[in-house]
Amino acid sequence: MSELERYRAKIDEIDRQLTKLFEERLHIVNDICQYKINNDLPVENQKREEEVVNKNIQYLDNKGYSEQLKRFFYHTIEIAKQVQYKKVREHKAKNSLSHNTVSSDITHLNIGYYGVEGSFSEEAMLKYFGDVKHAKNFVEFEDVFDAIKNGEIDYGVVPIENSSTGTISQVLDLINNRGLYINGETVLKINQHLIGIQGTNLDSINEVYSHPQGFEQTSEFLRSYRQWKLTPFHSTADSVKLVAELNDPTKAAIASQRAAEIYNLNIIKENINNKTGNSTRFFIISKNLIANDTCDKISVVFSLEHKAGTLYHLLRHFAENDINMMKIESRPQEFGNWKYLLYVDFEGNIEEARVNKALGLIQQGCEYFRLLGCYKQCDLLD
Numbered sequence: 235m236s237e238l239e240r241y242r243a244k245i246d247e248i249d250r251q252l253t254k255l256f257e258e259r260l261h262i263v264n265d266i267c268q269y270k271i272n273n274d275l276p277v278e279n280q281k282r283e284e285e286v287v288n289k290n291i292q293y294l295d296n297k298g299y300s301e302q303l304k305r306f307f308y309h310t311i312e313i314a315k316q317v318q319y320k321k322v323r324e325h326k327a328k329n330s331l332s333h334n335t336v337s338s339d340i341t342h343l344n345i346g347y348y349g350v351e352g353s354f355s356e357e358a359m360l361k362y363f364g365d366v367k368h369a370k371n372f373v374e375f376e377d378v379f380d381a382i383k384n385g386e387i388d389y390g391v392v393p394i395e396n397s398s399t400g401t402i403s404q405v406l407d408l409i410n411n412r413g414l415y416i417n418g419e420t421v422l423k424i425n426q427h428l429i430g431i432q433g434t435n436l437d438s439i440n441e442v443y444s445h446p447q448g449f450e451q452t453s454e455f456l457r458s459y460r461q462w463k464l465t466p467f468h469s470t471a472d473s474v475k476l477v478a479e480l481n482d483p484t485k486a487a488i489a490s491q492r493a494a495e496i497y498n499l500n501i502i503k504e505n506i507n508n509k510t511g512n513s514t515r516f517f518i519i520s521k522n523l524i525a526n527d528t529c530d531k532i533s534v535v536f537s538l539e540h541k542a543g544t545l546y547h548l549l550r551h552f553a554e555n556d557i558n559m560m561k562i563e564s565r566p567q568e569f570g571n572w573k574y575l576l577y578v579d580f581e582g583n584i585e586e587a588r589v590n591k592a593l594g595l596i597q598q599g600c601e602y603f604r605l606l607g608c609y610k611q612c613d614l615l616d
């Protein structure tokens with residue numbers, strides 16, 4: 235046996251022991267994960283992670299290896315978390331598929347929507363759920379999410395994307411950051427109108443209220459009235475309510491016909507949106523991952539690491555498993571500069587083998603992964 239062979243034989247024996255310990259560690263990690271599922275605890279525990287790393291650095295005879303040991307545990311813990319995330323995801327998918335779906339009996343459900351009465355979100359809620367008797371409304375996007383989190387409402391309806399202005403990123407971030415799920419989607423045709431009290435006309439106006447989306451969707455019309463002060467407000471319908479309260483012919487709002495009717499105001503100029511086919515897609519969100527076998531669309535989010543080719547290496551799993559991607563959107567991560575999360579919508583159901591295979595591979599290739607929902611896609615009314 236040469237000198238090199240002798241060294242390699244030693245390494246082989248150490249690796250054999252490491253593999254055995256690695257396997258044992260993952261075995262315990264699985265038990266820990268089951269305990270977390272049973273007790274509704276999060277996978278990650280940063281305090282414990284620090285303890286693990288620091289304790290083991292103390293065991294080193296040669297403290298010169300501290301940085302290397304730290305890296306070793308960083309990867310070991312990362313693997314332990316990936317294993318747990320996968321187990322939690324499978325558990326949630328199994329549970330929700332067996333007994334859950336957005337209930338058709340809505341009489342006992344508490345449903346909330348964004349904006350005041352007359353908002354597009356309220357209209358979307360009525361379209362999706364039918365005649366809801368006791369809906370709650372919330373002034374800000376965050377309020378809808380908080381109400382779901384604290385159990386005040388079971389489902390919330392929020393806008394997610396407009397056909398001309400694009401994704402409402404704030405809503406996308408909230409779904410992920412608050413740990414909620416998408417249970418369904420619906421689309422509304424959006425016609426924006428200029429609205430005011432009796433006696434208001436294009437010459438009397440000096441200030442217009444709307445949600446920033448209302449201004450964006452009507453930017454071409456507004457370009458001819460540069461003298462108007464554009465004041466952003468909570469929602470389009472709330473702007474109509476405000477203009478009704480102000481009762482002043484110099485003030486106008488940009489919102490829906492329904493909002494004008496509810497607050498008894500006049501339409502001064504109709505259909506002022508840039509695009510005639512202007513439409514908005516809305517999400518129905520809740521605390522639970524709810525799906526059944528009629529669901530045909532999935533939304534996920536995962537991190538993009540700072541390495542060449544990462545995007546290609548992750549997205550290729552969709553193509554290689556014959557999965558049709560419908561939309562991708564990248565957003566900055568909550569912590570750290572120039573780090574991104576990729577939100578992907580694609581066709582499929584979480585029970586399909588090809589979907590599970592692709593998601594498993596993506597999950598292995600990124601630090602952060604979350605299933606945001608599996609739901610029935612709506613007709614996009616183009």
Ligand SMILES: C=C(O[C@@H]1C=C(C(=O)O)C=C[C@H]1O)C(=O)O
Nearest residue numbers: 266277278279282283286311314
């Ligand atoms: C295994 C656990 O889950 C995670 C993984 C850890 C590990 O691999 O040591 C430590 C803390 C958690 O972030 C645990 O909570 O102990």
